[in-house]
Structures are given as C-alpha cells and as structure tokens.
Amino acid sequence: MTSIDLDKVLDKAWAGKSLPEILAAPVGALKGISDRDGELLGPVRRIFPAGV
Template sequence: MASIDLGNVLDKAWADKSVSEVLSAPVSALKGVSDRQGDLLNEAFGIKTVADLAKLKYVGWAQALAELDAAK
C-alpha cells in the first residue's frame, strides 16, 4: 500500500483531513495549486475536486508514458 506525507502535498488547511475529505476537496487543496489554476482546470477539463484530477484520463496516459520511459 502506498504511503504519503500529506503535509508535503496538501495546503496546511487540508493536511489534517481524512483522505476522503481531501478527495472531495477542490484541487487548490494540493500544495502549489492556486484557486485560479483550479478554475482553469475546471474550465479546461471539468475538474472540480482532487478525485476528479486523479481520474483524468490524460493524467493516467502521461503517467503510463513516463513509466514506459523509466523502464527502458
């Protein structure tokens, strides 16, 4: 099972929340993602929550390509 230090990837206001709460949070809950960037993700891809971002097919495709490159 993967582990992650939530304090390293989330804004302080979200670091003590449950994973379920974080997945329902706006993408701006992620450290380094501004409200404006979240708005742009919503406009471009319909992304409103962290879960939406995680499920975005383009993210999966990019991750698969990166893994293929790393495996060579």
C-alpha cells in the same frame, strides 16, 4: 505497501483533514495550485472524482 505523506502535497489548510474530505477537496487544495489555477482547470473540480 506504499504510503504517502499527504501534508507534503496538500496546502496547510487541508492538513489533518479526513481522507473523505481530502478526496472531495477542490484541486486548489493541492500545494502549489491556487484557487484561480483550480478554476482554470475547468472540469477538474476535485482531486479525485466521486466514486473513487
């Protein structure tokens, strides 16, 4: 089985959040992507689309 340490890919503000919260998070929740960068990505509003 594969695992990932989400704290390595998420901003500190998202550390400790539940998986459903992370899946619904905006792209800006990813480490290294600012809120402004997330806005520029346009239709990519969340890390994972609804229903994943």
